Amino acid sequence: MHEVNDAISHTHPVMEEYTGHLVGHAHIDLQWLWEWQEGIVFTADTFRQAAKFMDEFKGFTFSQSSSCLYQAIEEHYPDLFAHMKKKVANGQWELVGGRVCEGDTNMISHESHARHFLYGQSYFRERFKKTAVVGWEPDTFGHTIQMPQILKMGGCDYYYFCRGGKDAPLFWWQGLDGTKVLAFDEPATGSWYNSDLSEKNFQELLDFEKDTGSKDTIWVYGIGNHGGGPTREQIEQALAWMKSGNKPNVKFSTATQFFKKLETKDLSKIPTVKDDLNPVFDGCYTSHSEIKQLNRQAEALTTSAEAVAAVASLGGFKYPGSAFRTNWEQIAFEHHHDTLPGSGTHPPYERTKTTLGRVIAEDKEIITRALESMVVKLTPKQGGLSLMVFNPTGWKRNGWIETYLVKSGWDSGEDLDPANAVVEAPDGRESRVILLDKRSKFARFWAADVPAFGYRAFRIKNAEGPRIMAADVSVEWPVVETDKLTVKFNQDRGTIDSIKVKETGRTFGGGLGKVEVHWENVQNMSAWVLGKVDKFEPMRLVGHAVASSADHANVTFRYVLPAHNAESRPTVVVQTFRILGDSDEVTCQVDCDWQAVGTRARPNPMLRVAFANPMPGTTATFQVPFGAYARPTNGREFPGLQWADLSAPEAGIAVLNDSKHGFSAESDALRISLIRASFEPDPVPNPGKHTWHYSIVPHERGWQNARLTQRAAEFNQPLLPITVPFDAHGDAPHEFSAMSVSADNVVPTCLKLAEDGSGMVMRAYESLGVPANARIRLGVPPTGGNWVNFLEDRLASAAVSANAVEAVFRPWEIKTLKLALPRRR
Ligand SMILES: [Zn+2]
Missing domain, CATH: 2.70.98.30 (Golgi alpha-mannosidase II; domain 4)
Incomplete structure (x- = not known):
């Protein structure tokens, strides 16, 4: 076969069996050696030129990822956005990626992965009525092992990338759970995401067939990094190829058309890769320490705040869904592959710090308001000081709570002696209180068995019986x-x-x-x-x-x-x-x-x-x-x-x-x-x-x-305490769990309200690599339930009873449950 290929010139009649799919593209680094406001300007220039070429050259196509780029154009250049919308509608402008941006995949949380697709694809659907099906991470520095399953859950069947490959231009990429996507590694064909067009492309066609059996390949071309896109010269070159005979078929195409064509072919030759595509840039796991820490905090707090707000909403708290969406979109923006990895210049990071600082502050405020809405509905036991402790994670847990044991000035009850106090759980069991500072009455108490995605009220009171002694610590x-x-x-x-x-x-x-x-x-x-x-x-x-x-x-x-x-x-x-x-x-x-x-x-x-x-x-x-x-x-x-x-x-x-x-x-x-x-x-x-x-x-x-x-x-999402007002009076129970999972190896990653406002969403994954039969216990009887993907599209109905859902997890499987809840009066 090799000899045959060598014998074929690029103008041989046989070449007409080959097809090069021209995919115009502009790689856009949101912020890197420049700040985002510069990114907005050159994105607009790039998009305007691409849209103009579409008017000028019939059939010319252009592909672009990242919902945040489209959002910026919609905000700052509405006329251009309207022009682009027409081009997306007629198929010349392809939406790819499905994520908020082309962002890091290794250092972001489980939920960040889900939210990139949830909010990226939701934006595409809301504005363009389309869903991207090709994952698009040309410059991203490495790709995590669960990406195939993440892509599928995010609505993508295919993956286009350039870094971290295994020298196979096309392969089945298989994640931990067995999910496979078709992945295309551009540099393994000898090209790059911002390539020019030349006769070299024809050789790539022959090589690609040799490696994969496919006579179709993709040519991504256009100037990139600081925007740009296809040039007039490139488009004219493509048109010249189209006109001349005995050449391969050259056509303006899309990544989607290319991958869908591949699926019609015999791909038995291509390998299956059961590995992650790492490491790429090993310094990026540590560079710019503060940004990584802020990202971790923002992710953890937004996840905790959603759980508190979702549980509080069962009692009437107004769930701030749009605030959470904005927070996740802003977190996701900062995952950009020159931001979170620490490979940018200094000025963009000042903006990143402001953005993530605001997200963190807003999450803290939401947590406080949601806790307040719940705690006023409790009636504390008489005497002492009561605290409600909320557990933002999906399993029952224990932990130390640090707090000031200072009672309300209007409480005429017994004096609480923090030096001689115990903490009492709703079941009457007592645990230790440790006074850490006498003057401020700063103390630590043991909060036992705080229910999953729920809370437990504790009363700190003077010890009546023998004191529960602190566990001994001796220093020699x-x-x-x-x-x-x-x-x-x-x-x-x-x-x-x-x-x-x-x-x-x-x-x-x-x-x-x-x-x-x-x-x-x-x-x-x-x-x-x-x-x-x-x-x-x-x-x-x-x-x-x-x-x-x-x-x-x-x-x-x-x-x-x-x-x-x-x-x-x-x-x-x-x-x-x-x-x-x-x-x-x-x-x-x-x-x-x-x-x-x-x-x-x-x-x-x-x-x-x-x-x-x-x-x-x-x-x-x-x-x-x-x-x-x-x-x-x-x-x-x-x-x-x-x-x-x-x-x-x-x-x-x-x-x-x-x-x-x-x-x-x-x-x-x-x-x-x-x-x-x-x-x-x-x-x-x-x-x-x-x-x-x-x-x-x-x-x-x-x-x-x-x-x-x-x-x-x-360690990353602490228990959340709040003092119960001593004169609060309500009929809320002293402990409550909105949802919990029976299997220890199935780990919930979020509890939130559904994006369409029609119920509650819980996501979990199997975390040890062994199958699980899990019973998901429910605090509120649902009216129905479905398994959904990250976009909250229905996949299958769930086996729902009044107080539980039965679930089977394959090793490393991610499942998202959407429950319909009775309408509140
Ligand atoms: Zn880049």
Whole structure:
């Protein structure tokens, strides 16, 4: 076949059997080496020119993704938008992508993935009455393993991309759950997303057939990055090819037409790829630390706020659906592949900080108002101080609540003595209250069994019987001992030497929580690519302190990184390890005043925190969107979400985090990258103070045994308390769950109201890779229910009874349940 191809010239009659699908395109980076207002202007110029060419050249086509671009044109250039709408309607203008923008897929939450498609496709449907069916991520830096299922749930059957491929131009891409999409890897054909048109395209046709069996291929052409699109010369070149004989068929086409044509062909030759398309730019999992943290907070708070508001709406609270949509759209905008990855210049990030800060503030306000609407409907028990604790996650959980035990000035009841108090649950069971500060009456109490997507009211009162004693914490420096753990610190190194779990007698040693300075060699594209590390060393310890009280111990280590060049000042890091009396994990707060500035002159520092491998035969697994994925233990940096784990068959160590994405594993340690001194394109990406948290979780057996997905979600989405007014009077129950799932391996990711206002939506996924039969228990009897996709389109009816829905999950399956609820009076 190869010889035959070589014998065919590009003007041979046989070429008429081949077809090149011309897809005009302009790659648009929303903000990168420019700010968004510049992006708006060149997007308008690009779109105006494309629409004009459509008038001038019959049949000329153009394809564009990203609902946020269309939204901007609608807002700022309504006349152009009206012109574009006609072109979309007549098929010359193709909507692709289906997402809010071409954004990162590795570092965004489960729900962010769903909302990209929900709001991107909803916008396309509302304005154009069309749904994009081709996923479109030409420049996105890598693609997560569950993307095939995410695409299908988002209405897309196909995927067009350029980075992270496996050298196959066309393949079936299979996700963890078995879902497959047809994926086209442009550079594997020798081309790129902003290619020119030349005779080289004809050779691509022959090569593509050799690899795939298809005589049709796609030619994406047009100037890009800073907009542009097809030029007059390119269009005229295409028209000239169309006129001359003995050439391949050349036609103005769309990505959709190309993929649909492919599906009519025998594709038995193409491979199936059962892997993610990573890593691409490993520096991007860490660069611009603050933006990643703000994204994580905005995602977590919006998810929590939706759950609170959805439950509160059952009692009449007006669900702020449009505010949530705006918040998600703005979060999704900042996922753009030069924003969240940290590869932009500094000015755009000032806007990003303002946007995400506003989202966070609004979510907090919604949470407060929704909690208020529920708490006024309770009648507290007489005496003491009552608090309602809301659980924004979809499983029953326990947790410490910190609050001020200050009663209303109008409460004439008994005086509450915070030093001698207990907390009482609705079932009468009592738990501990720990006074943390006498003057302000700041205290911590144990909130037990707070129902899934619901709340429980607790009363704090003076203890009548014998006091419930705090779980013991004793410090015999350098050892901190509780009922559950023996934690031995190393005061010379500023690390944890070992954690012994008393229940099993197992010791996890070798050094945990070691802050290291990794010196990255200088190279170009420093924000994108980790420099080669020839040298790393522990950060220099300069002091420690130990404080213990009531039921916990705080161990603080202080480290310094001296200025490494004339631009830098000394960087100070403080790690505060906290050991609670009855906890089986050790949490750490990292306060970092980052003053290192990278230059081209010499290697630049990156901070990592290391956790020694507990035992030989270890495998590394990192959480990924809607899943978990094994990684090689070769030191290579890979992206992950809220947890990373090193486990041998008998036991392992996991680390939860609230803001990090760059993880690496070696045979001797798991490392989390904290911050970098990249210098290009932003010379000073993350100066100043940062606070991050992680938690060390030793566990028996593999990661599947440690409920890591739930624990990490709890670490990122805390319980939400509110004081019950002492004179509130209502008939609301003292505990309530709107929805819960019986199977431990099925993890809910959201509870919200349906976009069309017709009920409640809950999404969950199977999180361990094993099948599940789950019973979803309902707090309110529904009038019906359906399984839907991310767009909330009906897929199948659900087996709904008065108080439950039965559900079967295949391994790693994502399911979305939409329940119809009785109309409120
Ligand atoms: Zn780009």
